[in-house]
Amino acid sequence: MQVLNKGFVRLVEHMGGDAAVIRNARRCWRSESKSEDADRQLLRHLIKKGHKTPFEAMVFTFDVKAPLFVARQWFRHRMASYNEESLRYCVAQREYYIPEQLEGDLLDAWKQHSEAAFDFYYELVNTYKLPREQARSVLPVGIYTNFFWTVNGSSLMNFLMLRTAKDAQYEIRAYADAILELVKEAAPISFGEFEREVLKRGG
Numbered sequence: 001m002q003v004l005n006k007g008f009v010r011l012v013e014h015m016g017g018d019a020a021v022i023r024n025a026r027r028c029w030r031s032e033s034k035s036e037d038a039d040r041q042l043l044r045h046l047i048k049k050g051h052k053t054p055f056e057a058m059v060f061t062f063d064v065k066a067p068l069f070v071a072r073q074w075f076r077h078r079m080a081s082y083n084e085e086s087l088r089y090c091v092a093q094r095e096y097y098i099p100e101q102l103e104g105d106l107l108d109a110w111k112q113h114s115e116a117a118f119d120f121y122y123e124l125v126n127t128y129k130l131p132r133e134q135a136r137s138v139l140p141v142g143i144y145t146n147f148f149w150t151v152n153g154s155s156l157m158n159f160l161m162l163r164t165a166k167d168a169q170y171e172i173r174a175y176a177d178a179i180l181e182l183v184k185e186a187a188p189i190s191f192g193e194f195e196r197e198v199l200k201r202g203g
């Protein structure tokens with residue numbers, strides 16, 4: 001799913017889903033899945049009461065391409081695993097974030113500034129043979145980075161609650177909104193109820 005001008009988020013794989021949450025939750029009552037309606041009510045009850053551990057039974061891995069400043073906010077979510085492309089080992093690609101509302105002279109100036117930073121970076125790497133890990137210092141925080149994010153359903157709900165909120169920065173909110181759509185397909189009962197009960201919207 002495309003996000004921002006050059007970014008994306010993809011659900012690479014997931015384990016569990018609604019069935020795993022229902023199975024784990026029902027262990028508390030020594031019961032088994034009965035009907036979809038009863039299972040839905042159960043998950044709604046768990047979400048309302050903050051009984052979160054059954055949602056840890058589902059795990060998602062996303063492939064993310066996002067501006068550095070978004071990744072910096074994202075990586076504050078510690079209950080997850082990250083693997084990020086390294087600019088010690090890889091050469092940065094000439095890609096940078098451009099806010100949608102920019103136009104005219106301001107858009108031109110933004111591009112010139114970003115392009116000049118990349119020109120200097122490539123000169124440092126290719127001509128001056130400066131180590132990549134030092135040369136990257138001249139790049140702006142709007143450059144894109146790539147990472148895999150592995151997160152369980154409970155921690156993902158915490159991320160979605162914080163990062164789909166109106167006071168979250170627009171750019172990370174765009175990723176959180178896209179992720180919500182992806183996980184509603186993978187685990188429709190869990191994230192449908194979560195959207196209704198916690199985010200208080202749609203669903």
Ligand SMILES: Cc1cc2nc3c(=O)[nH]c(=O)nc-3n(C[C@H](O)[C@H](O)[C@H](O)COP(=O)(O)OP(=O)(O)OC[C@H]3O[C@@H](n4cnc5c(N)ncnc54)[C@H](O)[C@@H]3O)c2cc1C
Nearest residue numbers: 073075076077078079080155158159162163165167168169
């Ligand atoms: C709108 C917004 C503005 C923000 N502004 C700033 C800012 O200006 N500066 C800044 O530094 N951060 C800022 N943050 C980041 C914020 O403080 C959190 O670090 C981030 O949202 C991750 O949330 P979390 O700790 O719940 O998630 P996770 O790190 O995934 O943790 C999940 C849960 O595990 C528990 N947990 C994890 N680690 C610990 C621990 N060490 N001790 C106790 N419990 C733990 C907590 O219950 C936590 O909610 C902002 C976040 C938002 C959404």
